[in-house]
Amino acid sequence: MHINLDKSLYFLTSLFPIIFARDDSQLIANVVNDVLQKRYLRHPIELKGLVGTEEICRNVELLMKRVRIIGIWGMGGIGKTTIAKVLFAKLFPQYDNVCFVVKEISVDRLLFELLKEEISTSNLVGLAFDMKRLNNKKVLIVLDDVDSLDQLEHLCRDFRDLSEDSRLIITTRNRQLLAGRVDWIYKVEKWKASESLQLFSLEAFKETHPQRGYEDLATMAVKYAGGIPLALKVLGSYLRSKSIKFWESTLRKLNKYPNETIVNLLKVSYDGLDDLEKKIFLDIAFFFNGEEKDHVISILDACGFEASSGIDVLEDKALITISYNNTIEMHELLQKMGFDIVRRECSGDFARRSRLRDTEVRAVLKDNKGTDAVEGITLDLSLIKDIHLSVDTFNKMNNMRFLRFYIPLGQSPGHVYLPRALKSFSNKLRYFEWNGYPLESLPSTFHAKLLVEIRMPHSRVEQLWRGKQELDNLEGIDLSDCKHLIMLPDLSKASRLKWVNLSGCESLCALHSLSTIRLRVLF
Structure with a gap:
């Protein structure tokens, strides 16, 4: 059977942007060029499963009437590529030359195609024109799933030299790549x-x-x-x-256990983080989702994380969002991905994981199996009936930075039973929260030097600790509704202390330990 190569290429390239590798590059360039100029309308691109894109595409089209370079930004799986394809399929007949580029192709190669009038093996859809010829043309370029700055720098600059009617659409998970290079950033939100x-x-x-x-x-x-x-x-x-x-x-x-296909797609952005940024992401997933941003920064800075810049990176990569009231919010699927990443640290042994939550915490504490691998634990007390802890429960967890035993609003807690005293907590604690702490004080070995915040509402404490503590980092204390609290410890060295909540502490005798401190808030 004889196959006419010219006609075959003509037909295939008319269906969707495809580049063919062949020595006869000029022939293919001419074919693709002719297809792009004349034949798209005969074989319109068919895109399925486009529910929910209409409003977004309409909004982007309106923006394209006012600006030349648009960035479409959002988390993995949110539909950026689909939106770009829909826009491309709808708008290309309005342009003289069009191009849809996926991330595997470098912009250097794209510019080579533009300037050298040659098409070679790539995912680039034919642009075989020199820049002078393009200057008088209406050009539509879509760069999809861009993840490198090198891909954008030259193109965005040179694109400004094209006609005012030309348009460039860029999709990415990383907002920082768009900053200062595009005229408008459109964030794709989760669907209704x-x-x-x-x-x-x-x-x-x-x-x-x-x-x-x-x-x-x-x-x-x-x-x-x-x-x-x-x-x-x-x-x-x-x-x-x-x-x-x-x-x-x-x-x-x-x-x-989250769906592996979904996790692998979402994890692309996580894999692009450095080690400190990964730690910040996991800490937020386990301990600080929904918490106020400045509060989280203070705690993580005390861990040596340079948290402000790290949180900015997470936001730029759509791994978190900062809400209108400055709280950090992480999508539930991303949070589950974080849980799964830590689970894979040691799938068969809870105690060898860096962060533990709920049933994992209960299992480790119940059997007294804590290890120095544990950096933080969080336990919803409403999920347990009761748990008995031994005097040395926390002894081996000497690298713990966060301890959080909390009760959700409106929920009834289970009971945590302790002996008359505990031997110790980690000296590396930055955040200590124990709602309903059942003992009269913290262990005599407790060290608060690195502690940023301590929250012990509804506890049985009569005093936090005896004697003086180095309190270089302490910013907040919550002892609300501690009915048995008699006195506060010496807080004279807590130079960074910003707020103290003592509401409902009906047995408290005096506040003289606060007299030398300039608090912002005293409840």
């Missing part, structure tokens, strides 16, 4: 519940709503995905045509 359910249903049931009997399960799956289109599609595809029992089992499993 109605759009999420529709997209999930299309994947799971091939229709826009759940099948009868699956409604509640579909709602649970959509809630798990948290408005992330890729997660919705992965879960929907995985659950398609499966029984109700299979759905129930899968959703239960997801509460413990």
Whole structure:
């Protein structure tokens, strides 16, 4: 069978941007150029599963009427590539020359294609023109999933020399790559519940709503995905045509172990962090999700993390967001990814992991198996009935930076039973929270030199500690509703102390230890 190469290339390139490697580069360049100029309308790009993109694309189109270079930014799986493809498919007929580039191609190569009028092996869609010829053309370029500054620097600068009608769209997970290089950054937010359910249903049931009997399960799956289109599609595809029992089992499993496909996609941004930034990410996932930013910075700075710049990096890479009231928020799927990263540190032994939560904490404390690998523990006391601790429960956890035993608002706590005294806590503690601490004081060996914040509301303490402590980092104390508190310790060396909460401390005799301190807030 004889195949006409020219016609075959002509047909294939008309379906979607593809580059072919062949020695006869000029022939292919001419073919692709002709296709891009004349034939897209005959074979429009078909894109499926575009539920929920209409409003976003409409917003970006409106922006494109006012600005020339737009960055589309958001976390992995949020739909940036789909949005870029939809825009490209809709808008290319309005332009003389168009190009859709994926991240594997360097911008140096792109410029070579532009300037040298040559097409070679790459994912670049044909631009075989020199810059002078492009100056008088309307050009549309899409750079998708950019992750390197080298890819942008020259292109954004040289793009300004093209006609005023030319447009450049860049998608990335890293906002910092766009700063100062684009005219507008459009952040893609998580999808609304109605759009999420529709997209999930299309994947799971091939229709826009759940099948009868699956409604509640579909709602649970959509809630798990948290408005992330890729997660919705992965879960929907995985659950398609499966029984109700299979759905129930899968959703239960997801509460413990996240979907590996979703984790691998989200983890790309995490893998690009340096070691300190990774520590900050994991600390936020376990201990500080939903906490006030400045408060978190103070605690993590005491760990030597340079937290302000690290948190900025996490925000730029869409791993966290900073809300209107300056609190740090991490998407639930990213938080679960953080839990999974730590779980893989030692899958068979809780006590060898760096951070522990809830059932893991209970297991380690109950059996007194703590080790020096543990840097922090967090336990929701409403999830336990009771737990008995020994006098040396915390002795081996001498690298612990964070201890958090808390009670969610409106919940009833379980009971933590302790002997009359504890031997010690880690001297490396930066944050100590124990709601309802059951003893009269902290251990005599307790050292607060590195401590930034201590929270012990509703506790039985009569005094925190005896004698003087070096309190170089202490910024806050919460002893609210400690009905048995008689006196405060000597706080004269707490030069950084900003606030103290003593509300409801009805047995407290005097506040003379605060007389030499200039507090911002005293409750």
